[in-house]
Amino acid sequence: MMPAVPRRLPWGPILVAGVVLFFAGATLLVRTLMWASIPYKGYGAAFVIIEIQEGDSAARALEKLESHGIVQRSMLSLLYLRLTGRSRNIQVGEYAFTRPMTPGEVFDKIISGDVHYHRVTVLEGSRLDEIITQFVRAGFGSEEDYLEAVRDVSSIADLDDEAVDLEGYLFPDTYSLKKGTRPAAVMGIMVARFREVFQPAWVESARRHGLSVRQAVTLASLVERETALAEENPIVASVFHNRLRRGMRLQCDPTVIYALAMRNAYDGNIRKVDLRIDSRYNTYRYSGLPPGPIGSPGASALQASVEPADTDYLYFVSMNKGRHYFSRTLAEHNRAVWEYQKKPFRVRPRASLRTGRRGN
Secondary structure, eight states: OOOOOOOOOOHHHHHHHHHHHHHHHHHHHHHHHHHHHSOBOOOOSSOEEEEEOTTOOHHHHHHHHHHTTSSOOOTTHHHHHHHTTOSSOOOOEEEEEOSOBOHHHHHHHHHTTOOOEEEEEOOTTOOHHHHHHHHHHTTSOOHHHHHHHHTOOGGGTTTOTTOSSOTTOSOOSEEEEETTOOHHHHHHHHHHHHHHHSOHHHHHHHHHTTOOHHHHHHHHHHHHHHOSOGGGHHHHHHHHHHHHHHTOOOOOHHHHHHHHHHTTOOOSOOOGGGGGOOOTTOTTTSOSSOSSOSSOOOHHHHHHHHSOOOOOOOEEEEOSSSOEEEESSHHHHHHHHHHHHOOOSOOOOOSEESSOOOOO
16 A cells, blocks of 8 residues: 655645735734824814713723714724723713814723813802702703702801801802712802802901801892992992991892892882882891892902991992992982982982982
């Protein structure tokens, strides 16, 4: 029997297949490296925001990124992320993209939790109900949750043991909040900002003027609503201080507005009949300060309430140019009313005559 002749391997086809596989792999590798290293921006808008939700995997996150044109589609994109350790520890939240980025930069942003913050600006003098409406419209919780949160006064108990809500203590400012921030947290941030601004020295200054913190904040809220000029705040505050010392009613229009707003009866105008509304906030009917703040005063008004200017003014009237004319006597005030408001009748004593109505 003849010995078997060894079969020769088809080295030619194997070599060809190897070369083909090598070049195919090299091409794929090059394309993947190019995909990973070249910044990409496939969306036409100036920016795009996506949300990574609880439970989203790296594959799901990648799908969202690709569908929004943030990451360019690639067969090996998920493998690349896993090999580079970027498929784990994805943080929940909204992410904003404004420029071309590499996939690595995109996922580093999501892994680090560099979330998008929404800016909400609360204006000085805003009432509690206005602030709640503003945050609800911005998507930060429900009205019911805010109404519950503002009744928690534990954060200001050491400053104001009479408070039943947070009116006056929600500092007006611009706040940057990430989606999902709860109403209680929003209120906590605003109160913390108030405490940061209303420094201990102002608490002592309030006491020297015979005011509690609540009274100082209340007075500041009146000042805030009476003038839009920070430079006038100390002078307006001095008028209120002077009238309080003399036992004169403050007769402050914004307190009537607040009383009406509490009853959902304010339509943007004050009528003569409104000055008789039976409310402790109505400083036309009741002497002294209102029982609490009528809005959120800013830093300038807060400081003015505890550090008023040294004047003997008792009256002021709008000059219709954003400024006020201040007077020491009723006769001088009446002349100013005639000059700036063109009202041909005698005005009885009041602190502010912004529209020229007769005082009580």
